[in-house]
Structure formats: structure tokens, C-alpha cells
Ligand SMILES: O=P(O)(O)OC[C@H]1O[C@H](OP(=O)(O)OP(=O)(O)O)[C@H](O)[C@@H]1O
Ligand SMILES: NC(=O)CC[C@H](N)C(=O)O
């Protein structure tokens with residue numbers, strides 16, 4: 001799940017982009033990039049690493065200009081090489097750069113078409129480079145020296161016709177402005193906001209509303225599925241629906257795990273959704289074991305805090321912080337490679353023994369995916385002296401791969417795949433394992449926005465709403481991206497493949 005941002009400002013935009021990326025860091029820890037333009041030239045800095053490590057003062061000084069876009073990356077295609085960090089650049093037409101959150105499900109076909117029919121060369125395995133070239137080709141076809149808003153919207157219309165899968169995109173066209181758009185199902189989030197200054201109005205497009213509010217922008221609204229919002233360099237904004245048959249099916253996993261709780265996505269407050277998830281979990285406890293013997297409810301920090309708190313409240317039992325999170329370790333689920341993820345759980349979470357001794361503890365996590373976290377945590381709770389260790393997941397069992405921008409490519413890596421809840425409970429060593437029901441999860445995020453027709457829930461159901469995901473595609477994805485093959489291919493992990501980028505087209509430089 002990457003984070004994207006674009007700003008049209010009345011003064012230098014570099015610091016606001018940097019700040020926004022820092023606020024979106026939870027969406028991608030692998031690489032970060034910013035591109036700005038001034039006097040018809042782009043200025044780009046991108047590399048592997050966290051925002052604070054990628055941009056030094058010397059880079060920031062050179063990122064000049066009032067318009068720019070930025071990206072934090074969590075790869076779902078290609079490798080973790082710095083050459084696949086975003087934004088991507090293409091020189092023709094006009095000079096376009098692009099930042100993408102999501103995943104195209106027909107990237108391979110598109111890549112072939114781009115080469116054979118459109119005579120374009122793709123230099124990486126990133127689906128985002130493909131997306132940029134489709135957009136560029138469609139704009140070029142119109143053959144205009146000065147593109148108008150109609151031409152830009154028409155190119156987005158053509159992107160919707162050719163691309164399948166999930167994409168929230170911000171592209172910057174040299175000398176003209178930035179355009180943000182969402183796929184026709186609105187799977188990945190994007191919104192925009194305005195900031196009033198003495199010199200005029202400034203606009204920001206971003207993955208999550210928290211990036212806007214943190215920088216003093218007021219949320220105007222979400223970009224609708226299929227819609228494009230084009231902001232010219234002078235701050236004039238145009239919006240147009242560019243899809244023939246748009247429907248809003250946002251990704252429910254944003255509310256479970258990805259988004260920050262202080263964001264509002266498609267009018268739904270992530271925080272409120274997580275509170276409700278805690279409540280429905282508590283109700284399930286009361287349904288299944290009305291005479292339960294839970295002494296204390298504990299979150300597995302960070303994301304499950306909100307749900308665990310509300311679950312304890314609803315059950316009327318103590319809420320305690322039994323695990324303390326090392327604030328210098330990032331999110332473990334979005335780390336590349338199982339070895340690194342496993343090691344990080346222990347580095348990240350440490351128990352306070354006295355909260356466990358002799359107690360029946362209910363540990364709450366937002367989700368169980370590979371089971372890396374819960375296996376370690378249950379053992380840690382036992383070692384700390386817990387009498388019984390119960391475990392609750394605020395999401396239903398994750399049984400199917402994700403193809404829309406979450407890196408869960410391989411069914412065999414999912415602990416719940418082909419296993420019953422009892423089997424999973426035994427595997428993680430819990431005395432009782434409880435999962436949220438899917439209907440309850442849907443209730444937690446519904447009733448706010450009538451435009452939401454349904455939710456993208458494929459990791460729980462195996463139903464892929466774009467209708468183009470078949471067994472052959474999933475097998476290919478699994479073969480290319482399961483942990484083992486990815487690392488054998490040599491391009492998978494930014495932590496151990498620091499050489500990958502330096503002979504690519506994009507050469508890293510300090
Ligand atoms: O079953 P697993 O494969 O371990 O994945 C699920 C865990 O990973 C995530 O935590 P993460 O550390 O990424 O982020 P957080 O600090 O926001 O909870 C999520 O919140 C679960 O704790
Ligand atoms: N998580 C994402 O949104 C990834 C974007 C894109 N598919 C990449 O791998 O860079």
C-alpha cells in the first residue's frame with residue numbers, strides 16, 4: 001500500500017511534500033521520492049529508505065518549484081530496487097512524472113502492447129511504469145503542443161479503458177499541472193483539499209485525509225471512482241468523471257490495518273470503524289462464551305489499540321497495555337521478507353510481565369495474515385506468566401491473496417488458508433481464537449456513505465471485483481512474488497540488495 005501526494009502551491013512545495021510523506025509513511029517504508037518542477041525542468045530525488053533517510057538538506061534545497069508530487073513505496077510488483085522507487089518519469093509528451101498506489105492486474109499484457117503497438121520501452125518490472133506509459137501514450141496520441149483539460153481527461157478515459165486492477169494516481173505534466181485519478185471501482189483511496197494563503201488557494205491531492213489536515217489543508221472531498229481532478233499550475237481546478245460505469249467498492253483492509261485512524265476515507269472515519277470492530281468482537285465473545293473468564297484485554301500495538309480499547313469497554317473488563325512497542329521499529333507486516341518480519345516482532349514488542357502473571361489475557365490484533373506476529377506474541381504472553389492466552393482478530397480469516405496493492409501474493413504464506421479456526425488456534429498456541437465475522441466487519445464500515453455500493457473484501461472471500469483475476473493469474477503472481485522466489489531472483493529486499501539499483505537506468509546518487 002503506497003502513499004501518494006501532489007501539491008500545487010504558491011511558494012516552494014518541497015517542505016510540504018516532505019511533511020505529507022512523513023504523515024503517509026505508514027503506507028510504505030521501502031522507498032520514498034519527490035519530484036518538483038520549475039522553469040520547465042524536473043527535479044527528482046528518490047531512493048530506498050524512510051522519508052527521513054532519503055531526503056537530506058542538500059536534496060531538499062535542490063527540489064525547487066511550486067508544484068510537485070511524492071510517493072512512499074511498499075512494493076507489490078517488480079522488486080524493491082531503487083530504480084523502481086517512485087515517482088516514475090517519461091520524457092514524451094511534455095515530460096510526465098507519476099506516483100501510483102495499487103496494482104494493475106493486466107500489467108503484463110499492457111507491457112507487451114506498449115512495446116509492440118505503441119512502440120514504447122519499459123525498463124523495469126513495475127506496473128506503475130506501465131501505467132505511466134499508457135497515460136503518456138494516450139496523451140501523445142492526441143498530438144497537441146499545449147494539452148487542454150479536455151485532452152488530459154480524455155487520456156484518463158483511455159487509461160480506464162486499458163488498465164485493470166486498482167490504481168490511485170497522481171501525475172505531473174511539466175509546465176501544466178497535476179492530475180489525480182482513481183480506478184473505476186475506487187479500490188484505493190484518494191482525496192483532495194485546499195489551503196487559503198495571502199497569495200491565493202493551494203491544493204493537495206493525497207492518499208489519506210490525514211496528510212491534508214497535518215499540513216493545514218482542509219479536506220474538500222474524496223476523488224470519486226473513475227473521476228479525475230486536474231489542477232493547473234496557477235491553482236485552477238477542474239474535475240470530470242472519466243469512467244463509463246463507475247462504482248464505489250473501496251478496500252475494507254484500509255479500515256482494518258492500512259490507514260491511519262485519524263483519516264477519513266470515502267467519508268468513513270477509520271477511527272470510528274475500528275471502535276465498532278472492537279464492539280462487534282465483544283458481542284461475539286458474549287454470544288459464544290457468555291460466562292467467559294477474561295481478566296484483561298490487551299492490544300498488540302499499534303493498529304489494534306482502538307478496537308481493543310472498545311472491546312474491553314463493551315465487555316466491562318480491564319484494558320491494559322501488556323506489550324510496549326519500540327517506537328523506532330516500523331510496521332512489520334509491510335517489511336520485505338519473512339526473516340526480517342519475524343526478527344522485528346521481538347525487537348518491536350516487549351511484555352510487561354506483571355500484567356500477565358496468573359491472568360487470563362485476551363490479546364487483540366487487527367488482523368492475522370501470515371501469523372508471524374500472533375505466534376510470537378502468544379509465546380511471549382505465556383513466558384510472561386499468563387494463565388490462559390486468548391486471541392481475537394478484528395478482521396475475519398485472511399484466506400486469499402490480494403491483487404490490488406497489498407503484498408499478499410501467495411496463499412501458502414497465509415496462515416488461515418485451507419485451515420479451520422481451530423487448526424489456526426492450535427498452530428499459534430492460543431487457548432481460544434476468535435475472528436470477527438465478515439458481516440460484522442462490513443457493518444462496522446457501512447451506514448455512513450450511501451455511495452459505497454460494496455467493499456473490496458477479496459482477502460476474506462476470494463471474490464475479485466474487477467472480474468479478471470483467474471487461477472492462471474494467481475499462480476503466476478504466486479510464482480513471481482512468494483518470499484522464496486522473490487529473494488532467489490535477487491531483487492526482492494531493499495535491506496540486502498543495495499546493489500540492485502546502481503546499474504539501472506535510474507542511478508542513485510547521494
Ligand atoms: O499475521 P502477520 O503476518 O504478522 O500480520 C498481521 C500483523 O501485522 C500488522 O502489524 P504491523 O507491525 O505491520 O503494524 P502496526 O504496528 O501498525 O500494528 C498487523 O497490525 C498485525 O499485527
Ligand atoms: N503498494 C502499492 O501501492 C504498490 C504500487 C506499485 N504496484 C509498486 O509496486 O510500486
Ligand SMILES: [Mg+2]
Nearest residue numbers: 300301302303
Ligand atoms: Mg500490528
